[in-house]
Amino acid sequence: MLDQLLSELRKMRSTRTNLGLLAGMIALIVLTVLLNGFIPKAHELATHDNQHMLLSAGTSAALFAALIGVMAITSEFRHGTIRPTFVVTPHRTRVMAAKVITSLLMGVLFGLAAIGLSLGVGFAILTIRDIPLELTTSHVIWLLVGTPAMTAAWAALGVGLGAIVRNQVFAVIGLIVWAMVVDNLLRGLIPSIGGYTPVGASAALVADPADYVLAATAGAMLLIGYVGACVAGGAFAVARRDVT
Amino acid sequence: MAAAISEREQMLPGSTSALGEGRDAAPCGGDAVVRAEHLSKRFGDVLAVDDLTFSLERGTVTGFLGPNGAGKTTTLRMLLHLVQPTAGRALVFGHRYQDLERPGARVGAVLEAADFHPGRSGRDHLFSLALALGEGRSGSFLERERAASARVDAVLGLVELSGAARRRVGGYSLGMRQRLGLAAALLGDPELLILDEPANGLDPEGVRWLRTFLRRFAAEGKTVLISSHVLAEVAQTVDQVVIINKGRLVTFSPLADLTAQVTGAVRVRAPEAARLHEELGREGIRSTLLDGDELRVDGVPSARVGEIAYHAGLLLHELVPESSSLEDVFLELTAKEA
Numbered sequence: 001m002l003d004q005l006l007s008e009l010r011k012m013r014s015t016r017t018n019l020g021l022l023a024g025m026i027a028l029i030v031l032t033v034l035l036n037g038f039i040p041k042a043h044e045l046a047t048h049d050n051q052h053m054l055l056s057a058g059t060s061a062a063l064f065a066a067l068i069g070v071m072a073i074t075s076e077f078r079h080g081t082i083r084p085t086f087v088v089t090p091h092r093t094r095v096m097a098a099k100v101i102t103s104l105l106m107g108v109l110f111g112l113a114a115i116g117l118s119l120g121v122g123f124a125i126l127t128i129r130d131i132p133l134e135l136t137t138s139h140v141i142w143l144l145v146g147t148p149a150m151t152a153a154w155a156a157l158g159v160g161l162g163a164i165v166r167n168q169v170f171a172v173i174g175l176i177v178w179a180m181v182v183d184n185l186l187r188g189l190i191p192s193i194g195g196y197t198p199v200g201a202s203a204a205l206v207a208d209p210a211d212y213v214l215a216a217t218a219g220a221m222l223l224i225g226y227v228g229a230c231v232a233g234g235a236f237a238v239a240r241r242d243v244t
Numbered sequence: 245m246a247a248a249i250s251e252r253e254q255m256l257p258g259s260t261s262a263l264g265e266g267r268d269a270a271p272c273g274g275d276a277v278v279r280a281e282h283l284s285k286r287f288g289d290v291l292a293v294d295d296l297t298f299s300l301e302r303g304t305v306t307g308f309l310g311p312n313g314a315g316k317t318t319t320l321r322m323l324l325h326l327v328q329p330t331a332g333r334a335l336v337f338g339h340r341y342q343d344l345e346r347p348g349a350r351v352g353a354v355l356e357a358a359d360f361h362p363g364r365s366g367r368d369h370l371f372s373l374a375l376a377l378g379e380g381r382s383g384s385f386l387e388r389e390r391a392a393s394a395r396v397d398a399v400l401g402l403v404e405l406s407g408a409a410r411r412r413v414g415g416y417s418l419g420m421r422q423r424l425g426l427a428a429a430l431l432g433d434p435e436l437l438i439l440d441e442p443a444n445g446l447d448p449e450g451v452r453w454l455r456t457f458l459r460r461f462a463a464e465g466k467t468v469l470i471s472s473h474v475l476a477e478v479a480q481t482v483d484q485v486v487i488i489n490k491g492r493l494v495t496f497s498p499l500a501d502l503t504a505q506v507t508g509a510v511r512v513r514a515p516e517a518a519r520l521h522e523e524l525g526r527e528g529i530r531s532t533l534l535d536g537d538e539l540r541v542d543g544v545p546s547a548r549v550g551e552i553a554y555h556a557g558l559l560l561h562e563l564v565p566e567s568s569s570l571e572d573v574f575l576e577l578t579a580k581e582a
């Protein structure tokens with residue numbers, strides 16, 4: 001199993017896919033923080049909710065983390081490297097496990113970078129504009145711990161999703177459409193289930209002030225459930241299907 | 245069908261030993277390196293492989309032949325546990341591939357011409373596979389990385405790709421990709437090489453390089469199974485052939501038996517074809533009268549036919565040598581079953 005882990009780590013380090021995702025994530029987060037930090041008037045930004053929005057921009061890293069996981073498995077199917085991978089390790093579950101673990105690790109790294117960036121730039125903007133911090137210390141700690149936990153979960157979920165879908169384009173588009181459109185619509189149109197969607201459950205990890213958000217533990221359990229279902233479904237699909 | 249196959253197999257001279265007569269079907273039974281037992285695979289409505297049985301002994305180089313769509317690729321993938329058989333068993337070293345301990349260290353495979361990520365360097369491609377293989381089994385992370393790195397450099401040298409190793413595969417030529425694929429297959433220092441259409445798209449130099457390489461590999465007592473839809477591609481490399489068509493076994497025989505079926509013929513057009521036919525018969529040469537003034541003469545060079553016609557004072561209008569090749573024999577065999 002350690003062999004497969006080292007192998008997957010080497011794969012992740014040896015293409016520019018994850019560097020590209022990291023660059024995209026940094027650009028998006030910096031842009032979001034700048035817009036949220038400079039567009040509102042000073043008194044608007046002095047509220048708890050708007051400061052949460054400003055400083056939690058790092059949570060958008062979850063989508064990029066999910067893409068790490070999706071790419072880790074779908075690029076093997078796309079480029080055919082899945083064949084040598086499975087010839088060397090015919091125990092496909094072991095390969096899947098190694099991909100989940102390495103994606104979790106990358107997810108944590110992405111999450112730490114993202115929340116560090118959004119907190120850093122966000123604090124700088126508040127300081128520059130001389131706006132007092134309305135978030136409590138414990139809220140900031142929630143962001144610092146919850147974001148990497150959330151991104152790790154989404155990275156693992158991505159591996160499962162990619163293993164089920166296999167087609168890289170469909171998996172990437174499906175993920176983006178779900179996270180940016182469908183999930184938003186669900187939470188907007190049916191607030192009663194807003195806390196139960198994958199994105200809604202994730203919000204519980206960072207003490208999101210929205211009304212529908214579940215308690216942290218409940219949200220975490222639900223998110224783990226989503227991840228577990230995706231990963232189990234993916235491992236099952238990969239183990240059963242022929243590699244042609 | 246099974247009975248029919250074994251009957252045919254036993255009729256083939258020299259092939260019985262390779263077939264493992266009377267060997268029991270238990271795993272570990274016999275020393276066959278590759279063994280297909282009543283192997284079948286169905287994809288939806290298509291029966292891609294149909295009750296295929298053959299086995300290969302250590303040290304042999306076997307050509308796995310058949311037209312495109314005959315089921316060669318599916319069979320090879322069943323041997324490697326990439327495709328699940330619908331029925332029957334595919335055994336390697338007496339076991340299902342997935343039941344072997346460290347299968348990647350005993351079997352090397354090249355399945356497609358380009359199973360690489362174009363953005364990854366050739367060296368990193370090999371490195372990730374070497375790590376998964378567990379080069380330098382026990383030991384710390386660093387020791388494992390070091391052992392894998394050394395093995396990667398060794399196989400890169402073996403396929404003469406060291407110079408391009410750190411470049412991205414996207415910029416490799418077809419021949420370089422082919423050699424990279426082979427390098428990956430050799431990482432575990434395997435006893436069995438499985439190659440699916442390795443010569444597809446290779447230039448003549450690449451084909452020659454591969455042939456030399458495989459001959460050397462086999463000379464070490466290792467086993468090679470190489471598929472192709474063109475017999476000529478592998479004729480100089482293999483010592484026996486498994487020919488399949490529409491998923492079924494057509495022939496399993498030493499290459500020499502196929503070569504023996506190669507015949508040379510001469511087509512003659514002469515106004516007095518019937519008289520030439522008699523004259524040839526007098527010399528003990530077999531010929532067949534075709535329609536009108538045509539004659540087909542078997543087994544002698546055209547010069548000999550001309551000589552006989554000259555001595556008999558017969559006029560010839562055409563004298564065309566028609567040598568059937570090994571390829572004709574192959575095509576005939578695969579067409580018969582169609």
